[in-house]
Amino acid sequence: MxxxxxxxxxxxxxxxxxxxxxxxxxxxxxxxxxxxxxxxxxxxxxxxxxxxxxxxxxxxxxxxxxxxxxxxxxxxxxxxxxxxxxxxxxxxxxxxxxxxxxxxxxxxxxxxxxxxxxxxxxxxxxxxxxxxxxxxxxxxxxxxxxxxxxxxxxxxELLDLLDENGEPSGQVRERTLVHLNGDWHRTSHVWVVRRRGDGGHDLLLQKRSRGKDSFGGCYDISSAGHIPAGQDYLESALRELKEELGIAAEPEDLRLVGVHDGRYEGEFHGRIFKNHEKSHVFAYEKPVEIEKLKLQKEEVESVKWMRIEDVLAAVKAHDPGYCLFEDEIEMLSEVLA
The missing domain is CATH 3.90.79.10 (Nucleoside Triphosphate Pyrophosphohydrolase)
Known part of the structure; x- marks a missing residue:
């Protein structure tokens, strides 16, 4: 030493x-x-x-x-x-x-x-x-x-940076710096889905805690998170679902909907925020009762069910209360149809 x-x-x-x-x-x-x-x-x-x-x-x-x-x-x-x-x-x-x-x-x-x-x-x-x-x-x-x-x-939090093919490059970076530079990184998205009697679908939206470093107080994906360096998409998705909502899912409970490439640039709390994420998008379709969920207070303020058509309409209208990707919801809607 x-x-x-x-x-x-x-x-x-x-x-x-x-x-x-x-x-x-x-x-x-x-x-x-x-x-x-x-x-x-x-x-x-x-x-x-x-x-x-x-x-x-x-x-x-x-x-x-x-x-x-x-x-x-x-x-x-x-x-x-x-x-x-x-x-x-x-x-x-x-x-x-x-x-x-x-x-x-x-x-x-x-x-x-x-x-x-x-x-x-x-x-x-x-x-x-x-x-x-x-x-x-x-x-x-x-x-x-x-x-x-x-x-x-x-x-x-350390994240894997991705190469031009969207695979881990062998380089890692601290999360704040990733979003300062706009480095391409990985996330997992899990949509909790409920089928309605009319054949349509509802989505469970989480309202992000107001103390979050980005999009505080906005409605977001049911459960989502950055993938820590060295981990994989499914492992991260299962962990985030358990931590944020208290849902203990098994790997076979998550259906891979597709892969999404998302970008956003803005500013939060006086700091530049650039996001470029490659996301594996999953659907969780087992019965969920909101009253029995255990929300992670640091991450999630509340949750609500919302018709997928209404979610898509709000996002298309650029409602500032939602921090969702329009093309991701459209992809999910096509798979669920």
Whole structure:
């Protein structure tokens, strides 16, 4: 286990970063990171970052602050585990010197996301940009793949990014960043369906909790959710149905209706929201009594039955109380007919 520091020096809305290309045996090889290094005996975090900055850049920091602590775990190797004191700095003196760790470059903040970064670095860069209060971020990797992330002790949701064929690409990303960038990802949709006496169908709609990060208070699919990295559509659909509505379904209870590609762009709570999802759409047609459902309060405010024709009409009329895809409801209607 190591104690280290990491600092992002700021000037003209740019960060000074190192492209780690000079060392052969370097866990950070070919990646772009900030300035920093390991503690020496007797050093405080401030002693360490002042010394490392001087050694790596030739600069002397005059204004800096501690922003958070990172727990970095790599391949379950205790020797590669680090507790990293994360700083930003906005004051310095001196002239930039050559660095034996890699190539130094002032990178515009708007271009950082396009660089070859550790995936978890994208999480703390967002926190830095948002001026988040002091934070603790845990990041666990298997080789280059981020396997676990937790912010202030709370797990963060990691999603598989999809390739041009709609299959997992081998890269994962934290959910908030997925919706900031509009990355293509997977979701499962389950429609709870009730057949009427006249041969038509009703849909069970859930009203999203008002505290949701998007579409709070809107009527939505009976049960839906992002698919955690490494899981599959059916597994996720069954889990979400149980968690959100208390329905314990078996795999054979869900009928695959089809695959839907959905897109949306908007803004919620002052934050950009871009959604591009590939969804497996399922129908659950066993009897359901609303009174016996166990709603997940954090996700679902209430539920109601509604004629599929009326749902489609509301969506076509762009009723703001509904956050549904028109073509998905049409697909469902055709299959149920």
């Amino acid at each position: 190591k104690l280290t520091t990491l600092c992002y020096i700021e000037k003209d809305d740019k960060y000074l970063m190192i492209h780690r290309i000079k060392k052969k045996h370097d866990v950070n090889k070919d990646k772009w990171i900030g300035i920093g290094g390991k503690f020496e005996r007797g050093e405080s975090p401030e002693d360490c970052i002042l010394r490392e900055t001087k050694e790596e850049t030739g600069l002397t920091l005059t204004s800096y602050r501690l922003r958070g602590v990172l727990t970095f775990m790599y391949n379950d190797d205790d020797a590669e585990m680090e507790y990293i004191f994360l700083y930003t700095a906005d004051g310095f003196t001196g002239e930039l010197a050559d660095c034996n760790e890699g190539t130094l470059e002032w990178v515009p903040k708007t271009e950082i996301d396009s660089l070859n970064l550790w995936e978890g670095d994208r999480i703390f860069h967002r926190l830095l940009d948002e001026e988040a209060p002091f934070f603790s971020l845990k990041l666990r990797y298997q080789d280059d793949l981020l396997k676990e992330a937790a912010l202030d002790g709370k797990p963060l």
